[in-house]
Amino acid sequence: MPPKIKHLLGIQDLSVEQIRLILETAESFREISTRPIKKVPTLRGKTIINLFFEASTRTRTSFEIAAKRLSADAINISASTSSVVKGETLHDTAQNLQAMAPDVIVIRHSCSGTPHQLARICSAAVVNAGDGAHEHPTQALLDGFTILDHKETLQGLKVAIVGDIAHSRVARSDCLLLGKMGAHVTVCGPPTLIPPHFDKTLRLVGQTNASVAQQSLRVTYDMNEALEDADVVMMLRIQLERQSEAFFPSIREYFRLYGLSAERMKAAKPDAIIMHPGPINRGVEIASDVADGPYSVILDQVTSGVAVRMAVLFLLTGGKDESD
Amino acid sequence: MSSLLIKNGRIIDPASSLDQVGDLLIEDGQVSRIGRGMGAPGLETIDATGLIVAPGLIDIHVHLREPGREDEETIETGSQAAAAGGFTTICCMPNTDPINDSPTVTTYVVKEAEKRAVTRVFPIGAITLGSAGERLAEIGEMVEAGAVGISDDGKPVMDGQLMRRAMEYSLPFKIPVIEHCEDLNLAAHGSMNEGYYSTILGLKGISRTAEDTMASRDIILAELTGAHIHIAHLSTRGALDLVRAAKQRRIHVTCEVTPHHFTLTDAACCDYDTNTKMNPPLRTDDDVQALLEGIADGTIDCIATDHAPHNLNEKMLEFDHAPFGITGLETALSLALTGLYHTGKLDLKRLVELFTVNPARIINRPLGTLRVGTAGDVTLFSLDSQWVYDVNQTKSRSRNCPFHGMNLKGRVAGTIVAGRIVYRNAVLLPVG
Numbered sequence: 001m002p003p004k005i006k007h008l009l010g011i012q013d014l015s016v017e018q019i020r021l022i023l024e025t026a027e028s029f030r031e032i033s034t035r036p037i038k039k040v041p042t043l044r045g046k047t048i049i050n051l052f053f054e055a056s057t058r059t060r061t062s063f064e065i066a067a068k069r070l071s072a073d074a075i076n077i078s079a080s081t082s083s084v085v086k087g088e089t090l091h092d093t094a095q096n097l098q099a100m101a102p103d104v105i106v107i108r109h110s111c112s113g114t115p116h117q118l119a120r121i122c123s124a125a126v127v128n129a130g131d132g133a134h135e136h137p138t139q140a141l142l143d144g145f146t147i148l149d150h151k152e153t154l155q156g157l158k159v160a161i162v163g164d165i166a167h168s169r170v171a172r173s174d175c176l177l178l179g180k181m182g183a184h185v186t187v188c189g190p191p192t193l194i195p196p197h198f199d200k201t202l203r204l205v206g207q208t209n210a211s212v213a214q215q216s217l218r219v220t221y222d223m224n225e226a227l228e229d230a231d232v233v234m235m236l237r238i239q240l241e242r243q244s245e246a247f248f249p250s251i252r253e254y255f256r257l258y259g260l261s262a263e264r265m266k267a268a269k270p271d272a273i274i275m276h277p278g279p280i281n282r283g284v285e286i287a288s289d290v291a292d293g294p295y296s297v298i299l300d301q302v303t304s305g306v307a308v309r310m311a312v313l314f315l316l317t318g319g320k321d322e323s324d
Numbered sequence: 325m326s327s328l329l330i331k332n333g334r335i336i337d338p339a340s341s342l343d344q345v346g347d348l349l350i351e352d353g354q355v356s357r358i359g360r361g362m363g364a365p366g367l368e369t370i371d372a373t374g375l376i377v378a379p380g381l382i383d384i385h386v387h388l389r390e391p392g393r394e395d396e397e398t399i400e401t402g403s404q405a406a407a408a409g410g411f412t413t414i415c416c417m418p419n420t421d422p423i424n425d426s427p428t429v430t431t432y433v434v435k436e437a438e439k440r441a442v443t444r445v446f447p448i449g450a451i452t453l454g455s456a457g458e459r460l461a462e463i464g465e466m467v468e469a470g471a472v473g474i475s476d477d478g479k480p481v482m483d484g485q486l487m488r489r490a491m492e493y494s495l496p497f498k499i500p501v502i503e504h505c506e507d508l509n510l511a512a513h514g515s516m517n518e519g520y521y522s523t524i525l526g527l528k529g530i531s532r533t534a535e536d537t538m539a540s541r542d543i544i545l546a547e548l549t550g551a552h553i554h555i556a557h558l559s560t561r562g563a564l565d566l567v568r569a570a571k572q573r574r575i576h577v578t579c580e581v582t583p584h585h586f587t588l589t590d591a592a593c594c595d596y597d598t599n600t601k602m603n604p605p606l607r608t609d610d611d612v613q614a615l616l617e618g619i620a621d622g623t624i625d626c627i628a629t630d631h632a633p634h635n636l637n638e639k640m641l642e643f644d645h646a647p648f649g650i651t652g653l654e655t656a657l658s659l660a661l662t663g664l665y666h667t668g669k670l671d672l673k674r675l676v677e678l679f680t681v682n683p684a685r686i687i688n689r690p691l692g693t694l695r696v697g698t699a700g701d702v703t704l705f706s707l708d709s710q711w712v713y714d715v716n717q718t719k720s721r722s723r724n725c726p727f728h729g730m731n732l733k734g735r736v737a738g739t740i741v742a743g744r745i746v747y748r749n750a751v752l753l754p755v756g
Binding site: 132200 | 518519520522523524525526527528529595596637640641642643644645
């Protein structure tokens with residue numbers, strides 16, 4: 001068995017074996033959500049705090065449902081402001097929560113690294129539910145889980161990730177996870193929205209084997225090239241304010257160059273699936289007919305999220321697994 | 325004014341090319357004799373056997389936070405930390421509250437330092453009113469009140485025409501115009517160096533270009549105006565190359581580096597430890613190599629700490645929200661000895677120059693030497709004493725230092741200002 005996971009701070013820290021364990025555990029939990037009574041007693045008596053410093057509907061609800069279906073007590077705290085505005089330091093917030101002896105703290109924060117700082121202070125297991133532009137590990141895990149519903153393996157799969165790579169924690173976590181699992185990822189977007197040396201940087205973290213690493217991640221500014229023969233097309237949300245920050249001139253031009261239309265999808269494999277971490281901007285990064293089309297698995301991702309987060313909460317609380 | 329005899333130390337004075345074992349006598353606050361076998365009954369004497377006897381160290385870049393943020397540092401505590409680090413002279417930056425942009429604030433700092441500081445304290449005045457980058461501050465009156473340079477440190481002067489005027493206007497006062505080189509638009513509200521690690525950590529980067537382009541503008545303006553531009557805390561290979569080329573063209577440019585910029589790289593940010601957040605940020609391996617080359621070949625004129633105390637509460641925040649800056653007065657000499665001297669990159673004479681006569685020349689003060697008749701400011705240190713820095717023992721009011729727990733080789737033994745012992749290390753220089 002892989003070493004026990006103490007916190008889930010990022011895909012960066014996970015081994016291939018640990019990723020497999022989480023995905024396999026998620027598979028075993030999937031069925032619970034299809035029962036008439038969607039609840040098992042597995043985590044009865046465990047306390048899980050969802051500490052959200054940033055607005056979130058999907059992720060927060062998903063964690064809450066995951067906890068409740070495992071019979072854990074889930075408490076939601078929507079701080080929605082940073083500690084600076086609130087006048088309480090992150091350190092004090094963490095110590096106060098710790099004093100209530102939770103088993104897991106799920107944290108979402110607009111600043112990168114906040115879950116890592118929290119993990120140094122708290123003895124509870126910390127789950128990163130998205131930190132700044134850094135990582136969003138449960139999103140990458142549910143993306144991997146969703147892909148495996150439609151494809152046999154991640155090994156050798158061609159995945160295109162298109163959009164605002166620079167500000168996307170999903171892109172980072174997905175590149176790391178897919179890279180570690182042997183997929184070939186192409187990221188694509190305007191050069192202003194791709195950090196310099198992104199491919200080399202993430203490759204080094206995701207893969208230690210140099211020849212595998214070479215294939216695991218590349219960058220292109222050409223959407224058609226990114227989509228060519230792709231098995232999976234993952235579109236990222238474009239924040240409208242990026243326009244005023246001069247990352248691109250207009251939404252209209254952005255959609256022309258990097259938006260996903262039915263016409264563009266013809267470059268991908270015929271059975272390619274389309275993903276999006278949501279919330280989607282129809283007509284900005286993805287055309288409505290494509291988002292709602294037969295190859296879209298966007299809502300499957302949301303469904304997978306619950307099973308994957310159940311698995312993560314279960315494994316972090318030391319719920320019994322085969323090693324016990 | 326006190327008299328003091330320092331016996332049997334290795335006296336090093338780069339300004340007079342002196343390096344010999346002997347005795348040094350300070351009378352009435354001034355160096356009065358250097359020789360051998362000196363002594364007189366009743367004269368206060370220090371046995372400096374095995375120690376280096378150097379001119380008092382000068383740090384031309386510290387933040388004393390007074391007036392305004394006495395919870396972080398005061399003129400008194402900052403000068404005590406300086407003395408513990410071997411500094412006998414410090415220059416304090418004007419970004420206090422209120423900002424030192426008027427003779428009133430300059431005079432306040434000078435008067436309070438006379439009353440409470442254990443070292444010499446020279447204020448640096450603001451370039452622009454409120455350091456807002458819009459109108460010139462009363463530079464002439466601040467110089468009359470004791471300012472030794474002008475700077476809007478922490479904020480660059482973004483308006484090129486205003487910077488040109490500031491340089492021209494400063495000419496008659498023979499003071500350096502000290503610039504924190506950073507194009508704020510290029511820096512784009514980043515919180516660490518832009519590069520490999522910022523990409524991995526998902527933190528907004530401050531590109532090296534932000535420093536290089538501003539250094540380039542300032543050097544060109546210095547050439548145009550003939551003013552003395554001093555580049556504070558230089559941190560990139562690009563800016564260093566610009567300074568090197570400018571010096572070859574005899575443009576009046578000088579620069580300083582901090583111990584943290586030649587000791588640490590941006591890899592130190594990996595734990596999101598807010599004590600690795602400063603501006604300019606920790607740079608790459610390549611930049612550190614460039615700084616070491618620049619120190620060795622003389623392109624870099626001096627070492628300055630950019631001692632920036634911050635309340636612990638403020639450093640307990642998210643990395644993005646924590647303020648820039650670390651304390652550095654107590655570790656500077658030891659970091660230089662550990663990283664530059666003991667690694668063979670720099671001989672002792674050059675190392676002492678970087679802390680003494682060179683910074684004295686930049687602020688145009690007759691300090692940093694042990695010539696007979698000059699100020700009796702002396703720093704005693706051991707080359708080989710090994711120790712671990714414990715920030716909990718600091719004399720500063722703040723503890724935001726990334727060097728806590730670090731093994732260092734070489735340590736300050738005693739600090740003497742105008743013949744008066746203002747710091748002595750109990751192990752290296754026991755009383756009696």
